[in-house]
Structures are given as C-alpha cells and as structure tokens.
Amino acid sequence: MAQLDAFLHLQLDAFEPEIRGMADYCVDTTGKRIRPALVFLSGWRGEGTISPDLVRVAAVVELVHLATLVHDDIMDEAEMRRSRRTAAREFGSAAAVLLGDALFSHALNLATSFPTTEVCQAVSESTRKVCAGEIIQTLRRGSTNITLSDYRRIIDLKTAELFRVSCFLGSRIGGFSDRFVQQASQFGRHLGIAYQIYDDLADFFGNEKQIGKTLGTDLASGKITLPLLILMERLPPAQRTELVEEILGRRPHQLGERVRQMNELRIFEAVADAVRAELRSAEAVLSDFSDTTPTPLLLRLCEALRHQMAALPAVGSS
C-alpha cells in the first residue's frame, strides 16, 4: 500500500502545476483503499509478487474511484469526507467538476500504459457504469416508489462494478486461469453489494468520528437506501406517509426519530441479514477455488466486513 501511495503521488507530477496541489489533496483525502486491496489480493501469487503492473492497475482503479468521490461530493453538497473538507468545499464546485474529469482522464491515460487495450477497455466500461448508477440514483432522488430491485441495480452499477473490475484486473494480471478470473470478478461484485449495503446501514447507525462523515445524509438528501426501504415497508400507514413526506423534503428530517423507529422495528437486523446473505454469495463463488492463492485472502475481506458491521452501535445507539 505504501508503494501504491508513492506511485499515486508520483502520478500527479503529470498534472499542470496549478492542478497538482488539488489532485494531491484528493489523493490524501481518500482512505481505505479497498479497491487497490482487491487488485492486490486477487493477483496475489505469494510473498513479493506484487508486480509493478498490479501497482499500476491499482492506481488506475483508485484514481477512478477518487474522481467519482469528487463528483459525488459536489452533488451531495457534502462538507466532509474522511474528516477533511471535500474538494468541492475546498476549491469550489466548478473546479471540482473539472478536477474529477482530470483525475478520470489521467486514470485512463495510465491504463493505456499496458501493452493491450484490455485494461483501458475494462476500466472505461466500468467507469461508464458507475456514472450510470450515480445518474439513476440522482434522477430517483426524492422519489419514493423505489423497489428493492431498483436499489440493487443502482448499487450494482455505482459500487459493485468497480469492486468487480478490481478483482477482474487483479486476477487477470496475476496470470490466473480464465475460470478463476471469472469467479473472482463475481466475488468482487457480491462483496461490492455487501459493502454498499453496509455503508448505507452505517449512515444511520455509524459513529461519525469513526466513519469521518456526517450521519443521516441519505435521509437528508432524499436518497432511499435499504434501511429506509425496509422502514417504509414496516411502518404503519400513517407514519409511513409522514416518512414519505420527509423524503420528499416536505417535512423536516427527523434522523433521531427514524433511528428510534428502526430500532423498534428491528431494521438493523434485517439490513445486516442482507449484508450477510451477500457475503455468503461472495464466498460461494470461490468454493471451487479454495486452493488458489488469493482465495483465503479474499475470504478474509468478508470476515473483516462482518466484524466491521458487528462493531456498529446497532440497537443501542439512539
């Protein structure tokens, strides 16, 4: 990861001087580097096998992710990201639009440094899907007739696709069999869906300090995620209408009250079940490959997400 960070910052030298500082800021702002980790683990052939190609592909995927964060924060009018001001707040949203573009195009430029067009093709296709997912989510914002399958389609595009391509490219560059590459890709997709559902849960039940951003932003911006979907389903009609009004922005948001209702109706458990089901699907697609080097490492990520979820303050929080 240190190698990746050094490489990422080195990449920024390609930017015009005025923009380098801004790009640097974004690279610093990120945090967990989950997607690069997926690249490394999927391509892992044992100690000392993180090739420069894997580092490069990890940087490509992370730069695409950073670009989408910069653009997301503009739309969400988010103030904070990983406990720092967002690029949109720091540089203004006009500059942030373009900064995101510059990060995107640099990522794709870096992708062309591979001998074939495969990396660039996979990354640009994924990027388009990520944007499509975000657009659909944005268009649906403040609309309350979203179904579970709409929700899944959106998170499949906006989150799972980049997880999928990280595993695809990692295992591909790691030189694994086509069959493993295919299964690792599916693993990434399931993990991505699980991760996004977890993230949506944390928006209601997390700890602000720990996750580094304001809670309740999904409710405040009229974004319907799984906890809200299930809450709507379980509330009695009168209270349900109130919640709909709130999502439509016709009543002030009452985060505390909503979390209280979620506790009462055991929403945390229902959402956590969905995360666990998705993690089981992720584990299942690798069941034929328990002897392949990356498999135990990838499975550990599922474990880690289970622990992270267990650590959320859950029912006791409000």
Place this chain on the structure above:
Amino acid sequence: MAQLDAFLHLQLDAFEPEIRGMADYCVDTTGKRIRPALVFLSGWRGEGTISPDLVRVAAVVELVHLATLVHDDIMDEAEMRRSRRTAAREFGSAAAVLLGDALFSHALNLATSFPTTEVCQAVSESTRKVCAGEIIQTLRRGSTNITLSDYRRIIDLKTAELFRVSCFLGSRIGGFSDRFVQQASQFGRHLGIAYQIYDDLADFFGNEKQIGKTLGTDLASGKITLPLLILMERLPPAQRTELVEEILGRRPHQLGERVRQMNELRIFEAVADAVRAELRSAEAVLSDFSDTTPTPLLLRLCEALRHQMAALPAVGSS
C-alpha cells in the same frame, strides 16, 4: 458527416435506458462538428476514403468535446447552447456532472476498440489537458492580472489541444508519414488557437441568433479573453479601474458600453489581427506539404474562419 451522426447515435445504445435519452439530447445539441471535420480532412486520401476507423475516431473526439461542453455549461451556468437549453438546465446540474462523465468514459471505451492503445492514450492525454485548461481558467475567473501569455496557455490547453489531437489521429489513421502527422498536428493546434480567439471575439461582436448563445457571457462571468485584455490595456487609467471593478463583479456589467469602447479603441481589428496571425502560422506549418492530399482541404478551413470573422458585425454593431 451523416455517417458520423448515425454512428454517434448508434453508440448511445450502449448506455443504460435512463441515460440514453439524456445522451441523445447532448449529441443533438452540438453543432458544427469541427473536430470530426478535422479528423476526416486530415485523414483524407481521396473520394470514398473515409474508413470506418476514421468515423470511429471522429466520434471519440466529438464525444469528448460534448462531455466538456456539458461540464462547461454547468460552471458557466449557461442557459442556452446552439439555441436549445443546456443539459445542466434540462436535467439539473447534478445529473449533468455525471452525464458528462458517462460521455467521457464512453468516448474512451470506444477508443479502446482500436488494435493498439495509441488512440486511447492520445485521447486521454488530451482530455486531461482540456480539463487542466478549464480548471486554470476557472481558478483565474474574476482575477484581473491575467497576461497575454496566461490567456494563450489557457486556450492552448482548453481548445487547441483537441484540435491538435483530431488532426494527429486523422492523419495517423489515414496512414500518412510521421512528418506529415507532426505538421498536421501543429496545424490543428494553430487553427484551434485562432478559432478560440475568434470565438472570444464573437462573444462581444457576434449575432446572438447566428451563434445560438447569449452574448457577453465572458464579461458577465469574469472571464478575461483577448478583447477584454486589449481593452484593459488601451483604456485610460480611470476607466480601466472601472472595468476591473466590473470584471471583479463589484459593478454591474455594461456590455453595451464595453462594446462601444471596443469600437472606439479599435479592439475588433486588434483581435482579428491576432486570429489572422495564427491562421498564417497554421498555413505555414503545411507549406512543405502542398502536394499531400489533405493540405488544400485543411487550408480551406483557414479561409472559412477568415470569412466567418469578416461576417461578424464588427464596428457597426452597437
């Protein structure tokens, strides 16, 4: 060009259904298709030689251009583009940010359909430069200590770069010699600079109906272009201070008065001279290639721009 339009619309089938309509809208909104024309003319080997590869590369370049327009219009808070509402107005600026991203990534995805990474590499590098130019312009907005060389650097990045790469890729795919490819690229760059200076002139002296957008937007948004730069230089100190205040947004903009002063101080002629000088440079770089098939066609573009400029209402307009 009809072939290109058909191809562009066909490309949009790759988009998710929700986004197709939005993308279609943008493709329709565009107009002059100057960059595709540069690709075709630079790659021209005679009647019937517009290969599918040239059409594809023209589409890539045009999609990148469309994406930058979508993002520019967000930042400029522009209402109209080619006599229609901008995508930002039509779909909201949040969706427009992402729509631009989706167009970008689709353009780069299309660029990966060539056998080597060359097209993708050239296009992603150019895209990064175009964004850099736009960022620098945005950061400088409302600042009045811009020099002529700052102005040239900005337009070189934001406009000339994509003209350059259009000629580069066109002549390359057309199979011309490395030396011609290099000169054609330089031609594109000079033509791009000339075109942008002309466009900045038209923002003060154009005819709204003819150019399909509101005049005076550069002044209104505090963007200092060549006509304003020269005007600042030539105004007596007191009036100059007034103009600076206006650019800083501390006084209301007085477009009519500014155009009157420009007429008085012969700014139109000075800017037109700059355009003509750049066109001469463009013509000069092709002087060793007068027998190469694309040369007379490319030179005709210089002539066309001279005529377009001569048709501006110039001094008589205010």
